Amino acid sequence: MTTPVLDPAALTPTQARLRFRGGLAVPTAGWSAGYAQANLVAVPREIAYDLLLFAQRNPKPCPVLDVLDPGAVSGPILDGDVRTDLPRYRVFVDGELVDEPTDVTAWWREDLVSLLVGCSFTFEHALLEAGVPVRHVEQAVNVPMYRTSRRCRSAGAVSGPLVVSMRPVPAAQVADAVRITSRYPAVHGAPVHVGDPGLLGIADLARPDYGDAVRLEPGDVPVFWACGVTPQAAVVESRPSLAITHAPGHMLVTDARDSAYLVP
Numbered sequence: 575m576t577t578p579v580l581d582p583a584a585l586t587p588t589q590a591r592l593r594f595r596g597g598l599a600v601p602t603a604g605w606s607a608g609y610a611q612a613n614l615v616a617v618p619r620e621i622a623y624d625l626l627l628f629a630q631r632n633p634k635p636c637p638v639l640d641v642l643d644p645g646a647v648s649g650p651i652l653d654g655d656v657r658t659d660l661p662r663y664r665v666f667v668d669g670e671l672v673d674e675p676t677d678v679t680a681w682w683r684e685d686l687v688s689l690l691v692g693c694s695f696t697f698e699h700a701l702l703e704a705g706v707p708v709r710h711v712e713q714a715v716n717v718p719m720y721r722t723s724r725r726c727r728s729a730g731a732v733s734g735p736l737v738v739s740m741r742p743v744p745a746a747q748v749a750d751a752v753r754i755t756s757r758y759p760a761v762h763g764a765p766v767h768v769g770d771p772g773l774l775g776i777a778d779l780a781r782p783d784y785g786d787a788v789r790l791e792p793g794d795v796p797v798f799w800a801c802g803v804t805p806q807a808a809v810v811e812s813r814p815s816l817a818i819t820h821a822p823g824h825m826l827v828t829d830a831r832d833s834a835y836l837v838p
Contacts, residue, residue: 583607583699587827591659594827599662599676601716601785601823603708607699608832610761611825612639613691613802614656614663615809616818619644622687624730628808629689631727635736635804637692637760639830645684651830652690657682662821664806669813678818686818691802692761693825694739696832697754706751709742709788716823717741718782719801723775726804734808737784737801738766738774742794751797760835767798774798784822 582590582605590606602611617625622644629636640649647655657679665673665681673681695717698708710717717739724736743751748768756764767774779796780787784803790796809817820826 587829588653590827591654594661594676595658597676599824602661602825602827603695603698603717603823604711606827610639610651610828610830610832610835611693611695612828613693613805614660614688614818614820614826615691615805616656616686616688617809617814618683618816619685619687621731621814624732625689625805625808627729628726628732629691629805631729632804634762634766635726635800635802637762638689639692639760639828640690642688642690644687646688649690651828652826653829656688656826660820660824660826662824664819664821666809666814666817666819668815669810674821681816681818683816686816689805690826690828691805692835693802694755694762694799695825696761696835697758699832700754700758701751704750704754706743706747706754709791709794710786713788715786715788717785718779718788719784719803719822720771720774720776721783721807726808732808732812734804734811736766737803737807738798739801740779740788740796740798742788742790743797744791744793745795748795748797755799757837758835759837762800762802765797766800769795771796771798
């Protein structure tokens with residue numbers, strides 16, 4: 575008898591997190607449909623204020639959903655553990671990437687403050703329900719993400735470039751994509767750019783800085799959203815003594831409903 579394949583979209587957040595805690599390391603686009611996903615960045619208390627101020631000054635790429643107390647591993651939108659419940663992490667020491675584990679318990683410190691930042695995977699369920707294709711889900715790859723030539727507003731010791739995610743959208747449905755995503759400002763909202771990637775300083779869509787290249791279908795237009803990897807790029811540039819983040823595309827599935835972040 576063949577074991578049925580579970581639909582990742584049908585899993586509850588707890589079921590999804592248990593699979594990730596068990597070592598499943600896959601991008602989370604399409605997982606736990608109807609529940610918000612979040613970027614993670616945890617830094618020492620000494621730089622946490624600057625990072626939070628950076629997020630406040632750059633709300634489009636860094637919409638903060640929650641800030642955990644120093645050392646805390648769960649919170650109001652997470653009945654889980656930020657150290658174990660993401661499919662893959664990145665660990666930076668003095669701005670250098672030193673590890674990409676599936677569990678960061680060994681790296682955890684009691685002075686780490688975790689920011690949970692809104693993720694655009696959250697609004698993909700709404701796009702699909704409206705008939706707007708999400709190409710990286712169709713092609714079973716990670717979403718492509720790019721460092722741009724646009725600079726974010728700095729804050730104290732924290733500075734860095736704007737990072738964007740790209741989704742190809744049929745030209746006739748771009749207006750729908752803009753309208754739908756604009757109703758989710760807590761998870762990046764409307765796109766920051768449509769069309770020519772060169773205007774963002776992106777030289778080649780086939781060579782993303784993070785994630786995977788996605789094939790554009792005939793009639794598709796590249797559409798760019800601000801991305802929660804932006805704080806990760808700032809971590810590299812600002813070089814705190816330690817930082818723990820999600821691996822791009824490998825997000826934290828929260829217990830908050832997408833609808834909690836939907837505005838009329």
